[in-house]
Amino acid sequence: MKVGFIGLGKMGGRMAERLLEKKFKVIVYARHPASMKPLVRKGAQASSSYKDFCVKLGKNRKIFIMVTHGKAVDGVIKGLKPFLAKGDIIIDGGNSFYKDSIRRGKSLAKKKVEFLDAGVSGGLQGARNGASVMAGGTKSAFKKAEPIFRALAVKNGYAYMGKSGAGHFVKMAHNGIEYALLQSYGEGFQMLEKSPFKLNLRGVAKVYRNGSVIRGWLMDLLAEALEKDVKLKRFSGKVGGGSTGTWALKTAGEMRIKAPMLEAALRARKNSAKKPDFSTKVVSALRFGFGGHLEPGKKS
Numbered sequence: 001m002k003v004g005f006i007g008l009g010k011m012g013g014r015m016a017e018r019l020l021e022k023k024f025k026v027i028v029y030a031r032h033p034a035s036m037k038p039l040v041r042k043g044a045q046a047s048s049s050y051k052d053f054c055v056k057l058g059k060n061r062k063i064f065i066m067v068t069h070g071k072a073v074d075g076v077i078k079g080l081k082p083f084l085a086k087g088d089i090i091i092d093g094g095n096s097f098y099k100d101s102i103r104r105g106k107s108l109a110k111k112k113v114e115f116l117d118a119g120v121s122g123g124l125q126g127a128r129n130g131a132s133v134m135a136g137g138t139k140s141a142f143k144k145a146e147p148i149f150r151a152l153a154v155k156n157g158y159a160y161m162g163k164s165g166a167g168h169f170v171k172m173a174h175n176g177i178e179y180a181l182l183q184s185y186g187e188g189f190q191m192l193e194k195s196p197f198k199l200n201l202r203g204v205a206k207v208y209r210n211g212s213v214i215r216g217w218l219m220d221l222l223a224e225a226l227e228k229d230v231k232l233k234r235f236s237g238k239v240g241g242g243s244t245g246t247w248a249l250k251t252a253g254e255m256r257i258k259a260p261m262l263e264a265a266l267r268a269r270k271n272s273a274k275k276p277d278f279s280t281k282v283v284s285a286l287r288f289g290f291g292g293h294l295e296p297g298k299k300s
């Protein structure tokens with residue numbers, strides 16, 4: 001199957017590579033041609049413009065977008081639009097706000113182009129080795145694009161969530177859970193670090209990750225970060241991100257449901273700009289561990 005891929009950053013580059021490995025014919029396009037080179041070396045075909053990209057994809061195009069949320073997604077769709085035709089499917093795998101996805105779906109439907117909003121989870125490791133994918137849109141478009149989701153996901157790691165917006169809604173709720181979990185690990189390890197017992201945090205992390213109730217991937221990543229540097233010195237503790245959590249909290253408000261854990265996690269992130277501490281260093285270390293996310297102002 002042919003697939004077009006736009007957005008060859010930390011996530012998209014790895015996902016496109018995975019599709020190549022799964023024997024897809026991958027056509028790529030990037031505004032900075034240099035970012036296509038690593039994938040071309042692995043077998044992808046580069047394009048010189050949106051038009052060239054669409055011509056190379058032929059009919060019934062399947063185009064996967066993995067760019068920064070917001071204006072970048074609208075910009076890419078705007079660039080593609082003149083060259084799209086009935087039967088084409090655009091899949092937005094980034095962390096877009098679900099209401100934006102509904103709007104984009106409606107706008108593309110006027111051209112008889114299908115739009116799938118597909119939240120992707122699993123961080124950088126998942127992007128390369130198999131992720132979790134939650135898709136929204138029409139069932140028929142999902143079925144047509146299903147081989148792509150199957151290839152990108154781990155076993156049992158993808159599913160159709162419902163009508164347009166459902167995929168990104170499910171991903172937004174996922175991120176709300178994630179914010180609270182990160183904050184929770186941060187608070188626990190701050191308590192351990194400040195304890196009167198001069199605890200060996202590496203030792204604590206080792207037993208927490210093996211057999212305990214709080215074991216899991218995040219605990220593994222934290223143990224690995226502490227193994228590298230028990231003081232987490234490379235992190236200032238000023239935590240970045242915040243968009244998806246803010247949307248989740250706003251949405252909870254609109255739905256008249258409470259989300260105190262998410263609210264507290266968001267507040268802690270905001271306060272970390274002025275008063276970072278060990279708990280927020282842990283959050284930064286975890287965000288870097290799964291997603292390669294750098295703290296604000298940092299370049300590596």
Ligand SMILES: NC(=O)c1ccc[n+]([C@@H]2O[C@H](COP(=O)([O-])OP(=O)(O)OC[C@H]3O[C@@H](n4cnc5c(N)ncnc54)[C@H](OP(=O)(O)O)[C@@H]3O)[C@@H](O)[C@H]2O)c1
Pocket residue numbers: 006007008009010011012030031032035066067068069071072075076093094095096120121122123124290291292293
């Ligand atoms: N990192 C994670 O763990 C993770 C997990 C799940 C989902 N996501 C979501 O996946 C998406 C990509 O994340 P990432 O971590 O791969 O980010 P990234 O490394 O910063 O990559 C962003 C990509 O978007 C492109 N881009 C940015 N602005 C653009 C514009 N105006 N027009 C065209 N392309 C533009 C960039 O292209 P240039 O190189 O040309 O700037 C780059 O390819 C985001 O929506 C993110 O929230 C990330």
